[in-house]
Amino acid sequence: MPDADDELARKPARPVTSMTLRAERLRRQFAQAAGAKVDASDPGLSVAPTPRDPELTNVFAVIGFVAGIVAIFLDFFFVPTVVAAVFCVLALRRAHELDARGKGPFGRRRALWGFGLAGFGALGILFQLFVRPLF
Known part of the structure; x- marks a missing residue:
């Protein structure tokens, strides 16, 4: 009965081609982009990175930023502008x-x-209200 080691010894090794090297390089790039530490000598990947500290979030900044974007396109009576300004002040305090x-x-x-x-959204609304009717 043939031994398992003998069978592995008789199997030819997979040839190293440029395609397998490119695939390995791409796998390493994706792993690094995902936050894994890749060691060139080790073909495996490291453990997943530790999660970020939840205290290091500033939700007010995200809300202020999104409200600022909304203020550019849909500024009704300066409501998104005021919301963005309030949340940005809170975000700066938190920062x-x-x-x-x-x-x-x-x-x-x-x-x-x-x-x-x-501010850019507010200028756009002011332009629409006061300058555009002049022309």
Whole structure:
């Protein structure tokens, strides 16, 4: 009866082609993009990265940013502009609080973008109300 090791020894090794090398390189790139640490000498992947600290979120920044985008396209009586401004102020306070604790100013940039988009939306509405009727 043939031994399992003998059968493996008789099997030819899979040839290394440019396609298998490209597939391995692509697999490594996807793994790195997903957050896994890839060691060049180890063909396997590392364990999944640890989850992000839930305290490092700034929901106010996301709401202010989205309201700023809405303010550009659908600004009814400046409601999205005011909502964006309020949530961006709250987001900047939260970012300052996180930065004071040494965790970084999470959401600061997004809140500032929300302010800018809301201001741009307000300028568009003011243009529609006061400048456009003149022409």
